[in-house]
Amino acid sequence: MALMFQSDVVQYVCTCGQLKPISLMYFCRHCLKLRCGYCVCHEVDSHYCSNCLEILPSAEARLKKHRCQTCFDCPNCLNTLAVRATTVSVRDPDDPNKVNSLKKYYHSCFFCRWTTRDVGLPDQAVQTVSANGWSQKGESNIQRINVLLEYVRLLGMQERHEREQREKKFTPRSRRTFTHHPGLTAAHVRKRAGLPPELPAPSTIRDNLAEFQPAVAKEEVASLPESIFTEELDIDQVTTLTQRLAQPETQPESIVDLIPSCKHLCTKRSQRCRGCEHNVSKPDLNPSSIKFKIQHAASFHVPEVRLVSVQPLIGSKECEIVIVFSNPSQQPTTISFITLEEAEAEAQEHTEVTPDTSVPQGEAPPSLSSLTRSPPVMEEPRPVSIAVTGDVNLPTADVEIVLAPKDDAAEYDDSSDTQQFHDDPQIVVHRRANKASLRLTVIPHADKAGQNCTIGFGFRYTYINRISTPASASFEPQKVQLSSRTFLNCGKIKESQ
Amino acid sequence: MIKTFYEGGMGLTSEKQSVVFDFGVRFTKAGFAGEAAPRCIVRTEVRCSRSGQMRKVFDALNSDEQYDLLVDFIHNLYFRHLLVSPKDRRVVVVESVLCPTAIREMLAKVLFMHFEVSSLLFVPSHVVALSTLGVNTALVVDMGAVETVVIPVHEGVAVLHAWQAQPLAANAVESQIKEMLSEREKSKPSEGFANLTEANIEDIKVRACFVTTLQRTLKAEEGKPCPSPPSVKYLVGPDSHILNISGDIRENSFNVLFQQDADQISVSTMILDAIIKCPIDMRKPLAENILLIGGTSMAIGMGARIKEELEFLSASPQYSERLKIRSFQFHSPPAKGNYTAWLGGAIYGATDFVTIKSLSKEAYLRERKVPDWVSLIHNTYNAGTKRSV
Numbered sequence A: 001m002a003l004m005f006q007s008d009v010v011q012y013v014c015t016c017g018q019l020k021p022i023s024l025m026y027f028c029r030h031c032l033k034l035r036c037g038y039c040v041c042h043e044v045d046s047h048y049c050s051n052c053l054e055i056l057p058s059a060e061a062r063l064k065k066h067r068c069q070t071c072f073d074c075p076n077c078l079n080t081l082a083v084r085a086t087t088v089s090v091r092d093p094d095d096p097n098k099v100n101s102l103k104k105y106y107h108s109c110f111f112c113r114w115t116t117r118d119v120g121l122p123d124q125a126v127q128t129v130s131a132n133g134w135s136q137k138g139e140s141n142i143q144r145i146n147v148l149l150e151y152v153r154l155l156g157m158q159e160r161h162e163r164e165q166r167e168k169k170f171t172p173r174s175r176r177t178f179t180h181h182p183g184l185t186a187a188h189v190r191k192r193a194g195l196p197p198e199l200p201a202p203s204t205i206r207d208n209l210a211e212f213q214p215a216v217a218k219e220e221v222a223s224l225p226e227s228i229f230t231e232e233l234d235i236d237q238v239t240t241l242t243q244r245l246a247q248p249e250t251q252p253e254s255i256v257d258l259i260p261s262c263k264h265l266c267t268k269r270s271q272r273c274r275g276c277e278h279n280v281s282k283p284d285l286n287p288s289s290i291k292f293k294i295q296h297a298a299s300f301h302v303p304e305v306r307l308v309s310v311q312p313l314i315g316s317k318e319c320e321i322v323i324v325f326s327n328p329s330q331q332p333t334t335i336s337f338i339t340l341e342e343a344e345a346e347a348q349e350h351t352e353v354t355p356d357t358s359v360p361q362g363e364a365p366p367s368l369s370s371l372t373r374s375p376p377v378m379e380e381p382r383p384v385s386i387a388v389t390g391d392v393n394l395p396t397a398d399v400e401i402v403l404a405p406k407d408d409a410a411e412y413d414d415s416s417d418t419q420q421f422h423d424d425p426q427i428v429v430h431r432r433a434n435k436a437s438l439r440l441t442v443i444p445h446a447d448k449a450g451q452n453c454t455i456g457f458g459f460r461y462t463y464i465n466r467i468s469t470p471a472s473a474s475f476e477p478q479k480v481q482l483s484s485r486t487f488l489n490c491g492k493i494k495e496s497q
Numbered sequence B: 001m002i003k004t005f006y007e008g009g010m011g012l013t014s015e016k017q018s019v020v021f022d023f024g025v026r027f028t029k030a031g032f033a034g035e036a037a038p039r040c041i042v043r044t045e046v047r048c049s050r051s052g053q054m055r056k057v058f059d060a061l062n063s064d065e066q067y068d069l070l071v072d073f074i075h076n077l078y079f080r081h082l083l084v085s086p087k088d089r090r091v092v093v094v095e096s097v098l099c100p101t102a103i104r105e106m107l108a109k110v111l112f113m114h115f116e117v118s119s120l121l122f123v124p125s126h127v128v129a130l131s132t133l134g135v136n137t138a139l140v141v142d143m144g145a146v147e148t149v150v151i152p153v154h155e156g157v158a159v160l161h162a163w164q165a166q167p168l169a170a171n172a173v174e175s176q177i178k179e180m181l182s183e184r185e186k187s188k189p190s191e192g193f194a195n196l197t198e199a200n201i202e203d204i205k206v207r208a209c210f211v212t213t214l215q216r217t218l219k220a221e222e223g224k225p226c227p228s229p230p231s232v233k234y235l236v237g238p239d240s241h242i243l244n245i246s247g248d249i250r251e252n253s254f255n256v257l258f259q260q261d262a263d264q265i266s267v268s269t270m271i272l273d274a275i276i277k278c279p280i281d282m283r284k285p286l287a288e289n290i291l292l293i294g295g296t297s298m299a300i301g302m303g304a305r306i307k308e309e310l311e312f313l314s315a316s317p318q319y320s321e322r323l324k325i326r327s328f329q330f331h332s333p334p335a336k337g338n339y340t341a342w343l344g345g346a347i348y349g350a351t352d353f354v355t356i357k358s359l360s361k362e363a364y365l366r367e368r369k370v371p372d373w374v375s376l377i378h379n380t381y382n383a384g385t386k387r388s389v
C-alpha cells in the first residue's frame, strides 16, 4: 500500500494526544476511541523461538530464562547458527582393522563462517545439542551468589520480623483471623492476602545468619601480564564490546573463549485498551501464523483521509487541494467538517464520560486474571505537538457527505454513480464506491515559506456501534456520532512573489 | 480453576520475579531479582520515533522528550530483552547517590503511569553493591562512563560527607585517545583517522589499550622511558582504512585518570581523600575493604595500578602525614565490574526488603510523587545487626 510510504502525510490525533498515521492506530469498539501503541497496555501472550518455531508456555519460558534450548546464536556475529553434519571415521575398538563411519554434528554460522570447532568444542553425536553440552566456565559464582541471596533474605526476614513485632501492638489479630478458614493452610492464606510467607522463628534466622561467611578482601589483585609490553597484539583475537555484552555473565575477552549462546525467544504480544481493558489486538497463538484473533485496527473503523493533489503552495495565496475520504465500514457513514477547536472540545467531553458507559457492571471480566489485575491507570492526554502553518477553508458543518459502505465487489465496478448523492459539485469532485474526493482551499502562512505547509481539521462521522450490552436485552446496533482530528502535510510552501 | 489463575498473568504479585534495572549513562543493565547476571547489558540509547535517529536516553533536551525517550527505551527493555509484561510486576531501580531528583521522579512516573508496575524501590548502587560481598563496610569506587565516584560505606550506611566525584572515567580516557591520535595526525595524516567515529574510539580503548604500571609511568616522567609495547593496526570503516595505534597510545591513554594535574586530583587521590574525610576508626576497615565497580574498572591492569598508586601515594609526602595507613585490600565480587551494582540490586530485590520498603502503585497514585523514604539513601540500609544513625 502506498500508505506505507507516505505515513507522515496524514496524521490522526490519538486519544492520548500522539500524532500517528491511521495505519498504526487501533480503535476500541467499547470506548469508541482511537488508541495507539503508546496508550494501549502491551502484554506478552506467549513465547516462541523464531528459529525452530517452538512455543513455550510462560512458566517454562521463565524457567529457561526465555531462551530456546536447541537453537544457538553465533557468538561472533550474533546471527543464528546452523547445524552441520559430517562423517568421521573411527577405528572399531573391537576389531582394529575395521573402520566405522559415524555421523557427527557441529554448529556453523552462515554469515561469518564461525564454527564450534574454531573454539575447540567437540562435535556432537546428536543433532539437537542441549544447552548443557557446552557448559559455561566460571560457574562457581552461582554457588556464592546463592549463599549471598540466602544471607540477604535472612536479613530481610529479620527486619520483617522486627517490624511485625512492632505492628502487632497496633493491629491485634486482624491478620490471624484468616487462618481459621477450614481447609486452607496458613501459608496459602498468607498468599491469598498478598502477604509474604510465614517467617521462621527468630532463633533459626539468627543461627543461619551466624553461619554466613562474608567475603574477605585480599592484597593481591590481578596483575598486568609482563608479556603485554613485548608481545604483538592480534586485535582480531580480542572480542568487541558487543560480543562481550551478548554474554553478560562471562564477557569473554578473547575470541577463543566465545561459546554459542542459546537463542533468545520472541514474544507474541496482545494490546489492551487502557480505558476498558478489552483487547484491541490479540495474535494467533501459532508462531507461524500471522493472523490475529482480535484486530481492531483503526483503519477498519474510522474513515481514512488521503491527500491526492496539491496546487503549488504560495504564501497567503489560496490554493486548492484534493483529499479523498474512504469509508472502511460495511455501513454508510456521514461526514461533516468541524474546526480543530470544536473537535478537541468534543474529544475532551468524551474523556470526561469515562469510565466507559458502554460497558455496564454486569459484563464478563475482560480477562481470566481480572482478579489479580489491577485497574488500569492512564497518563494525562497531551496537547498536540504540531504547528499549523496554513489555514484551510472548510465546508460548513451542515454540509454532509455520505460515503457508501465498503463493498469489495464494487472495487471492480467502473461506473461511478454520483447521482444518488446530492453533492455540491463545488466540494465533491469525484466519487467511486466507498470513496469521495473533496476539494478544499488552503492558504499557507506567508511567513512560513520554505517550511512544510501543515493544515489541520476535524471531522464528524457516524459509526454503527455493534457491541451488545447486557443491560439492554433487546440488542440493536446504535448509530453514534464520533469525531476525529487530522493533520495534513501538504508539502513545501514557496516564496510569494 | 487454580491453574488458569496462575497461567494468565502469573497470579499474585509475590509470585512474579521483580525486575531490576540499573540505568547507566552509557549502558543499562536489566534482569530479574534473584538471578546471577543481568539478562542484558545494552546501550542506553533508543531510536527516536520522530527523527529516526539513535538518541542517548539521558541526553534529552527537555522533560517531555526525556519522558518519551524513557518510555521507548524501557518498552524495548521489557519486550525485546526481558520478555515479560511490565504491568503488575515489581521494579527495583539501582540508582547512583548523585542521581538528580528530577530523573528519579520521571522514572517513577514512567514506570507507574505508563508501564503500570505494581511497586518501585530505589536502591543506592554503592550500598547494594556490598550485598555481593556480604559485608557492611567498604570503600566503593564506581568508575563509570562519565565520572568516578568514591563513597565510603560504613556499617551499611553511606558516609555521604566523604564522597568524591570527578569526571575521571571512560569519557576522559576516550578523549585522551582522540587527542593523542590527532596530535600524531599533524605530522602523519592517515585516512583511518579521518573516518574515525566515537564507537571506534571506544572499541580501540576496549580492545587495544590497557592500564600500565606506575613504575613505568614514573620512569617515563624521569625521562628514562621503557620500550613501548608493539603498535596495533586497526581497520576503520567499511573501506578498511588502516589506523596505526602506537604503543604509546595503548599504554598511556588510561594514565589520564592518574595524572595529578593542576588540581592535584586523580582517581587515587580521590580514594585517599575519601578515607581521610572519614573518622579515624573507620579508615583502616575502609582501606582494607576496597570494592572497584563500574565498566571502566574492568580495564586490564586497573586494579593493579590503583593498588600500586595507593601504596605509593600514602607513603609520599603528599599523604604520609595525614594518613597512617599503608596497606590496601581489594574485594573480588562474584560479578563483572559493569554489573556488580546490578547484582547487588538483584540480590537485595529477591528479599523481603522489597515487600517492606517499596513504594506501591496505590501510594504513588495518591501522592503523585516519590516520597524521600523510598530511596534508601535517605533511609539507610540496615544490613547487619548494628544500627547507626
Ligand SMILES: [Zn+2]
Pocket: A028, A029, A030, A031, A032, A273, A274, A275, A276, A277, A278
Ligand atoms: Zn476501550
Ligand SMILES: [Zn+2]
Pocket: A014, A015, A016, A017, A018, A034, A035, A036, A037, A038, A039, A040
Ligand atoms: Zn494513543
Ligand SMILES: [Zn+2]
Pocket: A049, A050, A051, A052, A053, A054, A068, A069, A070, A071, A263
Ligand atoms: Zn529454537
Ligand SMILES: [Zn+2]
Pocket: A074, A075, A076, A077, A078, A079, A109, A110, A111, A112, A113, A114
Ligand atoms: Zn557468525
Ligand SMILES: [Zn+2]
Pocket: A030, A031, A275, A276, A277, A278, A356, A359
Ligand atoms: Zn470496554
